Amino acid sequence: MHSQDYDRLYLSPPHLGRHELNYLHKAIEDNWVAPVGPNLDGFERDVCEFTGVAHAVALTSGTAAIHLGLRLLGVGPGDEVLCPSFTFVATANPITYLGATPVFIDSEAQTWNMCPERLREALEDLRRQNRRPRALILVHLYGMPCRLREILAVATEFEVPVLEDAAEALGSTYEGRPLGSFGAVGVFSFNGNKILTTSGGGMLVTNNAAWAKKALSWATQARDAAPHYQHSELGYNYRLSNLLAGIGRGQMGLLADRVKKRREIYAWYQNKLRDLPGLSFGPAEPAGGRSNRWLSCLLLDPAQTSVTPDQLRLHLETHNVESRPLWKPLHLQPLFAGLPLYGGAVCTDLFTRGLCLPSGSAMTDTDLRRVAAAVRALFPA
Template sequence: MWVIPREELSSVQKLKKILISPPEISYSDIQYILNYIQPENFFDFRHNHQFESKIAGIVGMPYVLSAQSGTAALHLALKVLGVKTGDTVLCQSMTFVASANPILYERANPVFIDSEPETLNMDPELLEKAIQELFKKGIKPAAIIYVHTFGTPGNADEVMRIGRQYGIPIIEDAAEALGSYYDNTPAGNFGDISVFSFNINKIISTGGGGALCSKNKKYVEKARFLANQAKEQRQHYEHCELGYNYQLNPFAAILGKAQLPKLKHRAEKKRELHRFYFDLFKNLKNIKLIGESHKSRSNFWVNAVIFENYDTYNSMVSLFEAFGVEVKPLWKPMHMQPLYKSYMHYLNGVSENAYRLGLFLPSGSSMTKAQRDQIEYIIKKL
């Protein structure tokens, strides 16, 4: 294992920790918000509607609901599609737990699908195999939750073809993929419903927030109704269905309006950063940087590498830790999680290998030149 000379350590430890996905709220955002610090703006949902129409413009989906979180939006998506107790929902295994949790909120049964190796998106071949086997057992899945892993769309054509062929609606979990494209079409434009997150670590943030988008007006109307406690349109408070308090707070929507114009620039900065990593890793044969598919253009929300062996993996972990760089393994797949491992899964080993030998890399669009130099210095020691 690599040992860091004492004098190097003391000089680098003075630098600020380099985070994987740091919050990107700037003073101009604060300035924008300050213009709205009046009591009426705290409950003025016109800010939400303006934020929603801007998202609609970016994603090319005509109907959008802003929500309290991406998780809430995913939950609403399942509700709108009528997913109920005992239903089966197909979900990517290599994802953040929030993609799967709403399935259990509805007491439905997840079936986890492994990834293809190029982008770690859902493997369409395994997806089709799972559907065929479920059909043979007389089970028609109620939905497919397809995630653009780390912001990068994979083989969306195939997943959409499968959804159409078997008549299964697709929820596009584009939580990380605002500003990404597949075949020149924005991520979030494909599914029957798509979902975004504006959590603090995302490319655009409202502090905490999400959105549900669709070309189907009825879906978004229903989601809006459920997100507002399923309050019937009456003079008095009348409730016939179980609802939720999932609306985005208007002040968060104001922050979102300040942030959205920065999307393109941030995606370009992140693309540049990916290029920097590509150049650094291209001659290291035992490390693979996860890239795009031939049809996708990623926002490169986070960069990820997979090592061929534990020696290099461990060296990178100790170097990152010593030099004050945040270290995190890639997501532990859902089929390996104590909460989910008893549910059905279709595996090919890709996500388990990515978890065991993969690391996230610092990917903030505001990364400074000094921080880049530091990372370059570390990687050249591998």
Template sequence: MPSVSARTTPVLAFPRAMRVEAPSPASGREQDRILLSPPHLTGGELAALSATLDSGWVAPAGPVPEEFAEAIGTVTGFPHVAAVASGTAALHLGYRVLGVAAGDEVWTASLTYVATVAPAVQMGAIPRFLDVTPESWTLDPNLLERELARAARRRALPRAVVPVDLFGQSCALDAITALCDRWGVPVLCDSAESLGATQRGRHAGLGARLAAFSFNGNKIVTAGGGGALASEDKALIDAARHLATQAKEPAPHYQHETTGFSYGLSSILAAVGLAQLAALPARVAARRAIFERYLAGLAGLPGLGFMPEPVWGRSTRWLTAITLDPAAGAPDRETARRALAAAGIEARPVWKPLHLQPVFRTAPRAGGAVAARLFETGLCLPSGSGMSLAQQERVIAALRGLWQG
């Protein structure tokens, strides 16, 4: 994260009992460590924060969260957006407004982070995990079609299908929504990792009944936290907003006809997000350029491959993901990860498939071999849009050294 000079940083005066000791300076190795996807500030965040604080709005109220929601709508093409506390909160609200209840099945791609399905499970729903395709690493539409047909014959269709836009790449959403529409199953797209990505010329998630986005600190645009739920259906977003504010009814006293959540986005985080959103095209360009440099710098290494980009989509390359096949002459994934860590470089395996997670050991699934193989061989490389050429050359040199050694 870029440092802020002492001349522009407000000095907070704490009472003596509250004074906080400054941390000791980081070692050279810690300062030089290359992180996977650190926040990349635009330089406008401090002014936006100052203006928001001067306005007196701090809580999840006031004009800034709504301005942020409108800006998200402009970027994504969704006419209705609710800005909320996190991407997970957006997914939870999505499940609620779709009427997911205890005993319902919710289907999703196995190759994803647990937050995709955790809110539904906590509501009592039963997750079912479907495999992904080697061509996109996202939900396999052919497998989905087969499983929907089987479920229809059993009269046991899922309450929702939740495809995932992975590592900056949109799923085959047109195909998925066409299949789900055939059986009347709503689609909630987990687009948390793919702000700025497109599928057949439309923004990731657009075309699903609902789409959820994240502005966590590691995302391509960050508010330091926060999320959004978006839809072309105003009634769904109105219902989500109502639930996000503890489902308070319009009355002079506190009146509730159902229970909701404290999921509003603070004005402080919304101000940061607003300052960041304008930089989205530049951030996408930077991450795609980083991917291209990796592609060129690692060319010719036996057994090393890259996450493919299907012809129907344009990825942000939020994270550059590679695969390492020892049978073809590459080091195994863990050997590479540990070697990078020893060189002060953060890398991370791709998501462990949910059907392999202990918490879901008894959950139903369809397939899973592709996702399992990608977990065994897949590694995410540092991809922050603020990476310098020198930093990227360090990563490339460290990896190439595993073949040369």
């Protein structure tokens, strides 16, 4: 079998419905092609209604939302911000935009998210040194809720405000409440590979009306109230366009179906491949947590199988199937070499043993069987 025998199966491609074009056509007909417009307002309302958060600001990316969120929390030069090591680089990059330093925290093995025990260890150690982090970034990796009750209790005890990076977790819940609604600021991403997409885009949500107003000002070049262009603060060109917001409006109506499908894909893989020696699936949902299962991830145990994640990835490529290693921990990235770290063994182990399988919500049974057959082919009969 050669890769060209089949169309490529991508990891998590965009999946559009029928309604996105209605919003786009309406925007073009009404000449609302400029950055602001009804779709932008409507998309923000849709996200507020879904999450239960009072205010939303639609932006060009989740990274932009983290940047503005950290600035709202007062992060600046010389500050320290607690951050999971096991995440995409976009979580930590905005810390450095502001001249602050990330302090990396290891994962725990259940949810793969920030470990509450390592978090407490870090905060106690920093307190002994009379250092108090300016903020804490929580990440719900692969759509999996972190152990929110425990982590928020620690953050509250040490009086550290929380920015909730739910970029991968739209549609996931914790104790029945949507992720993104737990932090002082919440962040979503609508990048092309996310569970819902605007092709590129993000959203900042908060219950603080003054913060939402300030974020909107910063996102539109921080223009003062004057008839001419006057600027007293540093601003950015971070506002989402009205056209892309129209795609978002069409996508929001599909969210429940997309979450259902992704969860079904994860369960299907787990059911069909769980008998393979040394292969398991994760992460696992915490008590009260429900994941959108944005990506289906597997782990390989070297004590039970000689198959490595990279061997499996390259093997899947021969079947024209895209897969991807788990996120490389940030403390192992050259960009962040030598920065403070608490723990590190858990997320390092996950990275060395893990792989993400195709998880797009448009996958058919035939697609899933193709992936499963390709995986099985690498294991002893």
